[in-house]
Amino acid sequence: MPKRSFPLSRVYRLLEPGPVVLLTTSRKGRDNVMTQSWHTMLEFEPPLVAMVVSNRNYSFDALRTTRECVINVPTAKLAKEIVGCGNTSGRKTDKFERFGLTRKSASEVAAPLIDECWASLEGRVVDTRMVEKYGLFVIEVVKAWVDASLKNPRTLHHRGMGLFMIAGESVKLPSRMK
Numbered sequence: 001m002p003k004r005s006f007p008l009s010r011v012y013r014l015l016e017p018g019p020v021v022l023l024t025t026s027r028k029g030r031d032n033v034m035t036q037s038w039h040t041m042l043e044f045e046p047p048l049v050a051m052v053v054s055n056r057n058y059s060f061d062a063l064r065t066t067r068e069c070v071i072n073v074p075t076a077k078l079a080k081e082i083v084g085c086g087n088t089s090g091r092k093t094d095k096f097e098r099f100g101l102t103r104k105s106a107s108e109v110a111a112p113l114i115d116e117c118w119a120s121l122e123g124r125v126v127d128t129r130m131v132e133k134y135g136l137f138v139i140e141v142v143k144a145w146v147d148a149s150l151k152n153p154r155t156l157h158h159r160g161m162g163l164f165m166i167a168g169e170s171v172k173l174p175s176r177m178k
Ligand SMILES: Cc1cc2nc3c(=O)[nH]c(=O)nc-3n(C[C@H](O)[C@H](O)[C@H](O)COP(=O)(O)O)c2cc1C
Pocket: 020, 032, 033, 034, 035, 036, 037, 038, 039, 052, 053, 054, 056, 057, 058, 059, 060, 082, 083, 085, 086, 087, 088, 089, 090, 091, 158
């Protein structure tokens, strides 16, 4: 394949991460939701997820002080809400109200689940050693909810600069994991 040099500032666009998620937090009685795409799995069980949250975001302090959140996984149907929650701050806006999102009580944490999302993972921050340097929180998923009726969830994947990829069909390949 003939390749050309690619700017280092855009490398993140090549390593396409998992689905864009809606991260909910709750602090001092105020629920908030922010769009997040820089995350990765770290461990199978207990499930550990690393999430990068900038300290410029209102969600940062909520996550750092309450050490709780819900990682909600939307499908492409929520594209407008996903972009909206990623371009407004909870400092001044109730994003649940503004974007018509329905909150549901979680069972293990104070942050709410988003009813319109395909899956919701209740989580607790278990490692903050890289927060100062990278804004990286390690979160243990303590309860997971999923709409099992959705067999092929069409999740959104961020490719940078307003470009998204929508997950499509699934393929079954040989694997030692049954
Ligand atoms: C598609 C998309 C992905 C984003 N991913 C992240 C991310 O991984 N980490 C982050 O800190 N901000 C990310 N943002 C930006 C935040 O969602 C944005 O700054 C938001 O306004 C923060 O809300 P808050 O101030 O209410 O916390 C993303 C935004 C969009 C639109």
